[in-house]
Amino acid sequence: MTLAAPLNLLRQARARFTQREIAAHVGKDIKTVRRWEKGETPCPAMLEPALRDLLQQGARLKGEAHGSGAAQFRFIDLFAGIGGIRMGFEAHGGECVFTSEWNDFSTRTYRENYPAGDEHALIGDIVSFPAEDVPSHDVLLGGFPCQPFSIAGVSKKNALGRPHGFECTTQGTLFFDVARIIAAKRPAAFLLENVKNLLSHDKGRTFDVIVQTLRDELGYEVHYRVIDGQHFTPQHRERIIIVGFRGKTDFSWDDLRLPENGPRLGSILHRTDGSEPELPWDHDRFFDHTARCVQPKYTLTSNLWTYLQNYAAKHRAAGNGFGFGMAYPDSVTRTLSARYHKDGSEILVYQGDALRPRRLTPRECARLMGFPDTFRIPVSDTQAYRQFGNSVVMPVMREVARIMLPHVHTLLAEETRDGSKQALSLYA
Structure with missing residues (x-):
């Protein structure tokens, strides 16, 4: 994805909102928004849904939609x-x-x-x-x-x-x-x-x-x-x-x-290059912004990973297609289900040969369903997985x-x- 779309959306948002309002909405500080606007640093492509959401909310809240503010x-x-x-x-x-x-x-x-x-x-x-x-x-x-x-x-x-x-x-x-x-x-x-x-x-x-x-x-x-x-x-x-x-x-x-x-899976995964938005409603629940990594709890335990591999091997030997679904940055995943919280087997994110795979975080599940980063997740991980799997x-x-x-x-x-x-x- 090119950077033109989010930058254009940022410019549209600046016609209606202050830098402070935009920063609060996307979970960044004012200086970062200013650098994007001046072109000193690129506006991240993953912010496009949040900026679109801000423009849509602004149209409703400011009464600009269709002239009168009426629906x-x-x-x-x-x-x-x-x-x-x-x-x-x-x-x-x-x-x-x-x-x-x-x-x-x-x-x-x-x-x-x-x-x-x-x-x-x-x-x-x-x-x-x-x-x-x-x-x-x-x-x-x-x-x-x-x-x-x-x-x-x-x-x-x-x-x-x-x-x-x-x-x-x-x-x-x-x-x-x-x-x-x-x-x-x-x-x-x-x-x-x-x-x-x-x-x-x-x-x-x-x-x-x-x-x-x-x-x-x-x-x-x-x-x-x-x-x-x-x-x-x-x-x-x-x-x-x-x-x-x-x-x-x-x-x-x-x-x-x-x-x-x-799009491919890499577009919705948490970014480890410093561009992951610091959402005030998520804090470090899903992503450690200091260490720039997904929280370790989403990596499969050794026992679960061994079980899933053995389960898949047993069904392959029987000629069945059952097993886990490994997903890579260039993948289109299997369907997210409401049972994802149990073992995450339909979508396991590859983390290299040296690490066990991990589940998607609930924030990544939200992105996988097309929800903007402004969407709040106030429930437990288990309930969040069920909700996005049913959405x-x-x-x-x-x-x-x-x-x-x-x-x-x-x-x-x-x-x-x-x-x-x-x-x-x-x-x-």
Whole structure:
């Protein structure tokens, strides 16, 4: 990566912020920021996400976004996790008006990163929450968990004349709660995210129920695509994205900008050359800035490393592909999982032949998922690994939001003009 992008972002930030404000945001002192600005030292490429985040926050806080400071659209964040989907849509001027997340540890991280001015409700379990009490919104977002769908008995209910549809085929699953809120609030659009295997679950019947519910029962135009996060971060992570619109659009996945050559692991690893940012919210938790090295606790113990090698050798002998995944600076890693805290085996960072490999630190996991260094990690390492392993690749969400939102605004404008439905947008 060239240094032009972070330097240009720094110049944009200086048009809105003082050197002191920038220094505080990126975790450096004022003199360092001054040297970057004067070109005396290069502005590190790894600061690009933090500078972009600062510009986005500045647009919201200073009321510069779109002239009036009002949000372009309103959205709700269901099964929110730590807010990765939210962050992608906020980057395009959205305002979150409702959040649901049941996990207490995830809620703690979410509140830590979305505190000031975020006065809307953050509720726990969405299952018992009345759909009519959800605020009006333009876009529904949800990374809903995939639970087994039972569609047995639908034909029998037909014969008996009993009600069916999505209330029958999805009752008892968390997708039902997405469907009932869409049915009650009729947002202009939605985005749902799930694992790639949702397509093949139960021989494809699960996904068929989801699409039929959204398209046939609820009347939305539905589009879906599997997107690999490695276009934006050095991680092979395929997820299915389902988007829908309340009216007819010319939405096309061809509008996505997916870089052919994404970044490599070295771009997100802690730097030992003195350029690692000293984040005031991390201190030396993950990286020893005095010794310029990752904290020793992330290096595998001798016993664990021996176990993983023996485990891999046993499966190789049996003709299986199981084993650890060694990663190098030029690697694209395997998929980070929620079990990473157990042994780190899917992504082990090579430290040379003289040292045992190490796990990624939670800060590196955040970077691997596309979160900026301004993202706080207030929970234990174990909980942080679980949260990032369950999260989304944030830049994927930001890119999908980019191609969705013009169609959302068009739908809202057309409905307002035609008088067929009062638009929900703040700009209506």
